[in-house]
Amino acid sequence: MNNLDAIARKITAILFAQQSLASAGFIAAATLNSIVGKELSQNPSWAGVPTAVYLLAGAFSAFMWGYIFDAVGRRGGLVAGLVMGVIGSSVTFYAIAIHSFPLFLTGMVLMGIANAAVQLGRFAAAEVNKPEHRGRAISNVVIGGTVGSVIGPFVAGPAGNIVGSWGVDELAGAYLFAAILFAVGAVVVFIGLRPDPREIGVQVAEQFPETVSTTGEVRSVFQILRQPAALVAVTSMVLGQMVMVLVMVITSLHMRGHNHDLPDISAVISSHTFGMYAFSIISGRLADRLGRGMVILMGSATLVIACVAATISPDVLPLGVALFLLGLGWNFCFVGGSTLLADQLSPLERARTQGFNDLLVGLASAFGSLESGFIFASLGYNMMAYVSAGIALIPLVVVFVWLNRNAISFNAS
Numbered sequence: 219m220n221n222l223d224a225i226a227r228k229i230t231a232i233l234f235a236q237q238s239l240a241s242a243g244f245i246a247a248a249t250l251n252s253i254v255g256k257e258l259s260q261n262p263s264w265a266g267v268p269t270a271v272y273l274l275a276g277a278f279s280a281f282m283w284g285y286i287f288d289a290v291g292r293r294g295g296l297v298a299g300l301v302m303g304v305i306g307s308s309v310t311f312y313a314i315a316i317h318s319f320p321l322f323l324t325g326m327v328l329m330g331i332a333n334a335a336v337q338l339g340r341f342a343a344a345e346v347n348k349p350e351h352r353g354r355a356i357s358n359v360v361i362g363g364t365v366g367s368v369i370g371p372f373v374a375g376p377a378g379n380i381v382g383s384w385g386v387d388e389l390a391g392a393y394l395f396a397a398i399l400f401a402v403g404a405v406v407v408f409i410g411l412r413p414d415p416r417e418i419g420v421q422v423a424e425q426f427p428e429t430v431s432t433t434g435e436v437r438s439v440f441q442i443l444r445q446p447a448a449l450v451a452v453t454s455m456v457l458g459q460m461v462m463v464l465v466m467v468i469t470s471l472h473m474r475g476h477n478h479d480l481p482d483i484s485a486v487i488s489s490h491t492f493g494m495y496a497f498s499i500i501s502g503r504l505a506d507r508l509g510r511g512m513v514i515l516m517g518s519a520t521l522v523i524a525c526v527a528a529t530i531s532p533d534v535l536p537l538g539v540a541l542f543l544l545g546l547g548w549n550f551c552f553v554g555g556s557t558l559l560a561d562q563l564s565p566l567e568r569a570r571t572q573g574f575n576d577l578l579v580g581l582a583s584a585f586g587s588l589e590s591g592f593i594f595a596s597l598g599y600n601m602m603a604y605v606s607a608g609i610a611l612i613p614l615v616v617v618f619v620w621l622n623r624n625a626i627s628f629n630a631s
Contacts, residue, residue: 226347226355226418226422228410229411229415230346230347232407233340233359233411236300236336238364239365239403239406240303240332240333240336240400241336241370242365242396242399243303243307243397243399243400244303244396245370245491246366246369246370246392246396247396248487249470249487251269252265252468252471253470255268255319257389258317263591266468266590266591266594267323269584270585270588271326271327271330272329272330272333273580273581274330274584275328275329275330276330277579277580278577278580279331280575281570281577283299283334283335283338284570284572284573285569292339292411292416293407293408294414295338296336296338296407299333299335300335302329302331303328303332303333303336303403306325306332307394307396308397310322310329311393311394314389314393315387315390317387332400337576338569338576340356340359340556341568342419343355343356345415345560345568346415347422348422352560352561353510353553353554354506356498356560357499357502357505357553360495360502361498363494363498364492366495370488372484372488374480376391377394379391420565436566436567442563442567445562450511450555451558452555452559452575453555453616454514454517455559458552458555458610458613459548459579459583460586460609461547461548461607461610462545462583462586463590464586464609465524465541465602466545467586467587468591469486469541470483470486470487473486473537476532485534485538486538486541489545493542493545493548498553501513501549501550504516511621512554513553514550514551514613514617515614515618517550517552518613520547521543521607522610523543524546525544525607527539528544528599528603529599547610551613559575
């Protein structure tokens with residue numbers, strides 16, 4: 219198993235690199251999406267539409283990517299997704315330059331499709347590692363987003379200055395920067411992701427029998443989701459994502475309305491994305507040591523606290539702390555849920571089930587993004603945060619009930 223361990227470490231490192239590059243590009247764009255939406259549509263109620271379109275495109279393509287990953291391998295699928303990101307971000311750059319809202323939404327669709335492929339990379343890391351190391355493997359990929367959380371938001375200003383000197387709207391700079399990062403990521407994956415994780419995953423499954431027999435009948439997605447553990451895993455990821463998106467998407471517009479400039483807005487969004495990714499190394503190890511359910515419980519509770527804290531003040535520091543906690547709670551739900559779902563699947567069930575999971579996650583977050591603009595415009599930022607806190611209570615209760623019904627202690631996985 220030493221050779222497989224070495225290969226698993228290499229694959230995880232390459233997936234970390236591509237996650238770092240891609241997340242920096244996506245986060246750079248996400249920092250400005252609501253502002254661009256308002257500017258190009260000339261309607262604040264439409265501020266959340268670009269992100270909603272982006273998320274819906276990612277949601278509906280996630281299931282498709284699951285089949286593509288099975289057909290061409292994880293390496294081919296990730297390269298295709300990153301190339302799609304190059305095209306999409308280039309389209310959004312041009313759309314802002316010519317002030318075309320419909321074309322900007324087209325670019326958002328392509329970027330959403332690209333992100334759906336990139337997100338499946340975390341499961342590729344899980345399948346090449348031993349079951350007892352899966353939480354750590356997923357977290358080691360997700361932590362690549364820390365690079366994006368630091369680089370992404372802070373390039374919005376400098377990149378804007380660069381394209382501004384070309385006579386282009388400064389808001390377009392972040393999207394050009396994203397295109398460059400996606401291109402570099404595609405090259406890294408194409409060269410470095412060998413052998414394909416799909417091949418190694420089969421070998422690992424043969425040496426370490428899992429919850430589901432690798433020789434038994436392949437279950438449908440709906441049969442899998444009828445299993446309590448799988449349902450809990452998906453619920454935690456879907457609702458955790460919805461809560462995070464509801465608050466995060468509109469915060470930049472909320473700050474803009476209180477006369478904060480781009481550096482202040484970038485600082486708050488950066489604290490949020492730092493919370494999303496930087497503590498992955500902790501959440502993954504906790505998932506392996508304390509159990510998947512306990513990590514999800516901790517994440518749900520943190521989301522509730524974050525949503526309430528966001529209503530305290532529109533100043534930079536309070537919002538920065540609240541958005542950091544929002545990211546941290548999302549991370550615990552995401553890593554804990556991803557690991558719990560990976561535990562339930564045989565090699566032949568993985569890609570399509572994980573793609574379907576990401577379809578549901580994308581639909582929920584798209585709904586949250588779309589509704590955030592309308593709730594913000596009609597009821598205000600604080601009411602939106604309170605609604606989000608209520609939603610965050612659902613996975614907390616679901617996981618608590620599941621653990622108690624199955625007599626699983628918080629110290630067992």
